[in-house]
Amino acid sequence: MKKRSGLYTALTTVPSKQIQLLERRLFLKHSLSLGALVLLTGCDVTDVDAVQKTLWAMSKWNDRVQGWLFNPNKLAPVYPESAITKPFPFNAFYDEDEIPMVDPERYRLALGGLIRDKKPWSLAQLHALPQVSQITRHVCVEGWSAIGKWTGVPFRHFLERVGADLTAKYVGFKCLDDYYTSIDMATALHPQTQLTLMYADRTLPAKYGFPMKLRIPTKLGFKNPKHIAEIYVTNVYPGGYWEDMGYNWFSGL
């Protein structure tokens, strides 16, 4: 589905954006592959719609089960520096030459929703907050994984600092590359969930999400938004770019 670099390219096909869009459209229109049609021989489109409804309902059920399974105190395994994957793969829903370029001087992080102090943040202000590092495994929904080192502000600290309603259900993210996603509040408050400003002890490179991404070692990679423009807190389910197409919303590890 998505492009990536390094050793994975040799093993998997890398479709262009057009093919991705086409495949997505085919999915939405026809929903099911030959394999499904073999299983559903004789069914009409309505039945296929019913299958789609069932699959989406099961995905919602899986969101609830994962919420119960999520232990807010259980830490993701951490690794030594020697375990870091080099080079760490680039991965997005677009090619590397389409990565947004951000002017660090003009950048402001916007806040919205159930947050008391919605004053925008500059990069310098974010760097002035307490910073922590983690070496954790990034697990992609495609199956591959890679270990990296991320440094930034514990997200819980940031949410408390700006007076977010910590009893709200969701934290949503709008990104400069038009990506969007959302997470549950329990995961937002997990000790390893991090507002990341650096990768491998250096300023976060553009391809990993400059100026800032959210690093969540307890969720699949696509739940880790890059190039964040706005963070908002809400009780209304915000969905997400991939989630609205069918990836499971909770996607916890």
Add this chain to the structure above:
Amino acid sequence: MATSSDDPPRLPSVVIHPLVVRVVHWINAFAILVMILSGWRIYNASALFPFQFPSGLTLGGWLGGALQWHFAAMWLLVANGIVYVLYGVISGHYRSSFFPLTPRAILNDFTGVFRGRLSHRLGTYNALQKLLYLIVILLAIVLVLSGLCIWKPVQFQSLAALMGGYEGARLVHFFAMAGVVGFIMIHVALVILVPRTLLPMFSGRAPRDSISSGGGY
């Protein structure tokens, strides 16, 4: 007076597959087919080895669709599997069908295959069948546990560590799948070779003579 000598004497049929076993068998067949076909599509998104499964043989249309099928059918597979294991243990089905199983009996039946003398009586398993069924039950357990480790490598990290972590669990999951696919190929090939084994899997019943006299396969 006309005799009815052209009517063969009717032998009473007997139940060789209990209803519970038949129902869980066909639910399991459906669930495992969905798991394998959707699993192949998921594998293709990031292949572990330098090959991919033909996408026409996969389920879901794209990665997201395949994941939806996989994580829906897993509930059916596990719930059905729990019913099967509980029934097998409580009813004594396992004890009477799969045991005793001795290395000597396995060896005898294994050499019997090559002499063309393996017994294949309906309702009674030979030692090779017993061994294969036990192996596939174990593989199913390994598949579920390794699947849990891939789905939740943080929440179930102790279990995942036993399999070599997240990446190790992917390999375990793949090879257990390959083992189950191998079992299904043998299982279906034997049904094609001995077609009278198929009907009792639906009806549960087989003529008494097919049980007593047996067949030299």
